[in-house]
Amino acid sequence: MKVEIWSDIMCPFCYIGKKNFENALDKLPFKDEIEVEWKSFQLDPSLNPSETMTTQEYFTAKKRISREQGQQLSAQVIDMGKRAGIDFNFKDAIITNTYNAHKLLHLAKKYNKAIEMEEELFKAHFLDGKNIGSNSDLVEIGGNIGIPEEEIEKCLESNDFDAEIQSDFDKAKAYGVSGVPFFVFDSKYGVSGAQPSEVFEDTLRQTYAETEKLIKKDSVNDLSCGPDGCSI
Numbered sequence: 272m273k274v275e276i277w278s279d280i281m282c283p284f285c286y287i288g289k290k291n292f293e294n295a296l297d298k299l300p301f302k303d304e305i306e307v308e309w310k311s312f313q314l315d316p317s318l319n320p321s322e323t324m325t326t327q328e329y330f331t332a333k334k335r336i337s338r339e340q341g342q343q344l345s346a347q348v349i350d351m352g353k354r355a356g357i358d359f360n361f362k363d364a365i366i367t368n369t370y371n372a373h374k375l376l377h378l379a380k381k382y383n384k385a386i387e388m389e390e391e392l393f394k395a396h397f398l399d400g401k402n403i404g405s406n407s408d409l410v411e412i413g414g415n416i417g418i419p420e421e422e423i424e425k426c427l428e429s430n431d432f433d434a435e436i437q438s439d440f441d442k443a444k445a446y447g448v449s450g451v452p453f454f455v456f457d458s459k460y461g462v463s464g465a466q467p468s469e470v471f472e473d474t475l476r477q478t479y480a481e482t483e484k485l486i487k488k489d490s491v492n493d494l495s496c497g498p499d500g501c502s503i
Contacts, residue, residue, distance in 0.1 A: 272456075276453070288466065291467060291468040304479075310442070315368075324366040371427050378431075392412060448463075
């Protein structure tokens with residue numbers, strides 16, 4: 272059974288959703304049978320990769336949100352984060368273009384470390400005040416989970432993963448995804464937003480039960496051939 276998750280590193284609700292989803296997954300006896308694949312999505316591709324903003328500057332310039340509204344919104348997200356086990360540090364968060372961070376995520380898939388990389392990128396952005404648009408910071412972030420520095424530098428300076436990232440964007444568009452996080456369970460059910468862990472747990476159990484039922488049904492009259500011959 273496969274779960275695909277579209278997210279962007281600059282999205283706090285994606286980090287909360289990740290924690291809630293993982294809390295739900297940990298409660299399941301079949302968790303080792305669940306394949307999780309992180310997908311790329313950019314909330315604001317118009318951001319200049321060579322420029323940075325504070326969270327409040329971004330609220331003001333891009334979202335037309337006043338300082339008071341921005342502080343209120345941040346406080347609400349901080350409270351939600353604490354309930355999920357995250358201590359958001361919006362004061363030091365650096366807003367910039369996230370495209371190169373998505374390149375690093377796809378490089379991590381080559382090493383079967385995409386889940387670890389997603390966590391490291393969220394931590395770097397929301398907790399540690401790292402610039403996830405800076406190649407030097409991304410090299411450090413990737414190095415934290417054992418990806419060779421030269422591989423990261425090559426990845427960031429080339430077009431190696433552009434096709435994979437665009438494929439994620441295209442598939443999100445095909446699903447009608449307009450915001451993240453967005454979870455797709457076994458290509459059957461879509462769940463949008465940082466839902467409580469109970470919602471994820473119920474959806475995981477339902478999808479798994481349906482998949483198991485389908486497998487058993489298809490196996491009743493299993494017309495197939497193997498090394499010992501064909502069954503009729």
